[in-house]
Amino acid sequence: MHKKKVVIFNGSPRKKGTSYSFARTMVKLIEEEGSTAEIIHIIEYLDRKKDFADIKKAIAQSDVIGLSMPLYVDTLPYPTLWFLEKIEEECSKNLQGKGFFAIGQSGFPDITLFGALLGSCRCFAEATKMKWLGGLGYGGGAIIDGTLMENLGKKGEKITDGFRIAIRDVLQGRIISPEAQKMITVNVPKILYRPLAAYLNHNARKIGRKYGVTDVGRKAYLEDI
Numbered sequence: 001m002h003k004k005k006v007v008i009f010n011g012s013p014r015k016k017g018t019s020y021s022f023a024r025t026m027v028k029l030i031e032e033e034g035s036t037a038e039i040i041h042i043i044e045y046l047d048r049k050k051d052f053a054d055i056k057k058a059i060a061q062s063d064v065i066g067l068s069m070p071l072y073v074d075t076l077p078y079p080t081l082w083f084l085e086k087i088e089e090e091c092s093k094n095l096q097g098k099g100f101f102a103i104g105q106s107g108f109p110d111i112t113l114f115g116a117l118l119g120s121c122r123c124f125a126e127a128t129k130m131k132w133l134g135g136l137g138y139g140g141g142a143i144i145d146g147t148l149m150e151n152l153g154k155k156g157e158k159i160t161d162g163f164r165i166a167i168r169d170v171l172q173g174r175i176i177s178p179e180a181q182k183m184i185t186v187n188v189p190k191i192l193y194r195p196l197a198a199y200l201n202h203n204a205r206k207i208g209r210k211y212g213v214t215d216v217g218r219k220a221y222l223e224d225i
Contacts, residue, residue: 011069011080018141064099071106102135107142134176
């Protein structure tokens with residue numbers, strides 16, 4: 001197999017969260033297959049801490065581009081949306097023909113919630129003439145909370161095995177196998193959905209208050225401007 005250069009973009013505002021943990025594992029798996037990979041944190045460029053020319057160079061030198069990101073309000077987080085718009089505008093020629101895949105993660109176990117996120121990535125690939133290699137959704141990212149796969153015991157091993165299947169497909173230029181998704185899917189009994197949702201919503205409100213959000217139920221988009 002021809003060695004490939006893969007660049008994985010962390011689309012999360014957190015540089016050491018679950019999206020990074022997933023990206024880190026994928027880099028290790030890519031290197032095990034004899035190819036090379038690196039992780040780039042989108043937030044560093046959104047905040048203009050680093051020169052966007054670095055991203056242009058990384059894309060130009062890559063064979064495959066990957067995205068690892070959280071699911072925000074059933075779609076892509078803003079830093080990732082900004083990134084995709086930016087590279088379509090400034091790197092369009094260097095995107096054509098490259099492989100593109102995506103990994104999404106959220107706190108809820110229902111993987112059907114990733115439809116819009118992965119669908120948006122597929123549409124981006126088609127619009128920029130990239131080769132869409134598929135994607136995965138993991139429902140349980142909030143529980144992992146950035147823990148490295150090697151520190152998660154059997155759970156981490158199972159996720160890694162699923163990612164291994166996906167990475168081998170990606171490096172061969174194939175659509176990611178459904179088996180990879182099956183391996184990483186969190187099977188939670190439906191009877192536990194409500195308690196889990198209550199816990200996650202409570203945790204979200206707690207985090208919101210920490211950062212100064214006093215009304216987490218506010219629907220600003222319905223208010224008069």
